[in-house]
Amino acid sequence: MSEVLFHKGSRGVALECARSAFDLQPEKEEIANLCAWVFSNCGAHGEAAAAYEQLLAARPDWAAGHRHASGSFAAAGQIERAISHGTKASDLDPTSLEFAFHAACLLETVGRPPQAADYLMRAVALDPADANLLRHLSATLFALEQTEQAVALALQAVAVAPADRLNGLHATELLLRTRRYDEAAAIILDVVETHREDPVALRLLSATQMLRGRMEDALVAIDRALASRRRR
Numbered sequence: 136m137s138e139v140l141f142h143k144g145s146r147g148v149a150l151e152c153a154r155s156a157f158d159l160q161p162e163k164e165e166i167a168n169l170c171a172w173v174f175s176n177c178g179a180h181g182e183a184a185a186a187y188e189q190l191l192a193a194r195p196d197w198a199a200g201h202r203h204a205s206g207s208f209a210a211a212g213q214i215e216r217a218i219s220h221g222t223k224a225s226d227l228d229p230t231s232l233e234f235a236f237h238a239a240c241l242l243e244t245v246g247r248p249p250q251a252a253d254y255l256m257r258a259v260a261l262d263p264a265d266a267n268l269l270r271h272l273s274a275t276l277f278a279l280e281q282t283e284q285a286v287a288l289a290l291q292a293v294a295v296a297p298a299d300r301l302n303g304l305h306a307t308e309l310l311l312r313t314r315r316y317d318e319a320a321a322i323i324l325d326v327v328e329t330h331r332e333d334p335v336a337l338r339l340l341s342a343t344q345m346l347r348g349r350m351e352d353a354l355v356a357i358d359r360a361l362a363s364r365r366r367r
Contacts, residue, residue, distance in 0.1 A: 137173050150177040157182075161189050171203065180210035187220075198228035202237065209241060217241055225254055232261040236268065243271070248278040266296035270305050277309060286313055293322060300330055307339050316347045327356075334360045334367075 137152035153173040160166050171186035187204035191197060205221035208214070218241045225234040235258040242251035255272040262268060269292035277285035289306040296302055303326035310319035320343050326336045337360035345353035 138169060141173055141176065146177050149173055150179060153177075154182070157186060161186075164190060164193065171207075175203070175207055175210075180207045181213075183207040184211055184213070184216070196227055198224045198231070198234065200224075201227065202234055205237065205241070214241065214245055218245070222250075222254070225257065229257060230261065232258050232265075232268075235261070236271075239271065239275075243275065248275045251275050252279060264295055266292040266299055266302055269295065270302055273309070274305065282309075282313060285309060286315075297325065298329065300326055300333065300336070304335060304339060307343065311339075311343060311346065314346075316343060319343045320347060332363045332366070334364045337363060 137149045137156060140146075140149035140152060150173060153170040156166050157170040167186050167189045171183050171190065174180070174183035174186060184204055184207035187200055187207060191200050191204060194200060201220040201224035205217045205219075205224060207217075208220060209217035218238070221234070221238040221241050225231065225238045228234055235254045239251045239254035239258065242248075242254065252272065252275045255268065255275055259265070259268050259272055269288050273285045273288035273292065276282075276288065286306075286309050289302070289309045292299075292302040293306045303322050307319045307323040307326070310316070310322070320340075323336060323340045323343050327333070327340050330336050337356050341353045341356035341360060343353075344350075344356060
């Protein structure tokens, strides 16, 4: 009944039915699985996590189950338990890019760059042409003071996806911090060409031009940034 009601759009009643079912037979895999799905999709993330842990007690090597539990714990604000399940999911299935990236993002959230880097490297090894992964790994390595490799990865991300605004902004920031001002200018000018009203890009352009000694261009860019922000 819970499943039927959920698909009919009666989520509140579906949630109550799922709770009743789970209270009656939490140890039954079919019931726990369906209830976990209903709980998760109805926003009852703590209950979803409990249901997934019930399932994992019987199936401790179920990688996807650990990933589901991790997502539920993260949504419920229990980050440490989310990390525990998220890293377990990736360790059980190291061929899953999604599991590795999920674990890395959780570790980035709590400021653990060494561990995050391990899972990001696993993800990048699975898809070396994913610019988003390259950018995340670049930022993590920069936090670990592996500056040269971080910059190289940032430039690689730009080369893979030059139209991606975030790649351009990230690469520009790293190049400015390493005093490679002309390279930074080339990238941020391309970003501004495509995103003419982006205040963040314009601010970075202003900083870049100032560091290159082009004060008039820097003032023009910051004026554009301020005007753009006022219009938003």
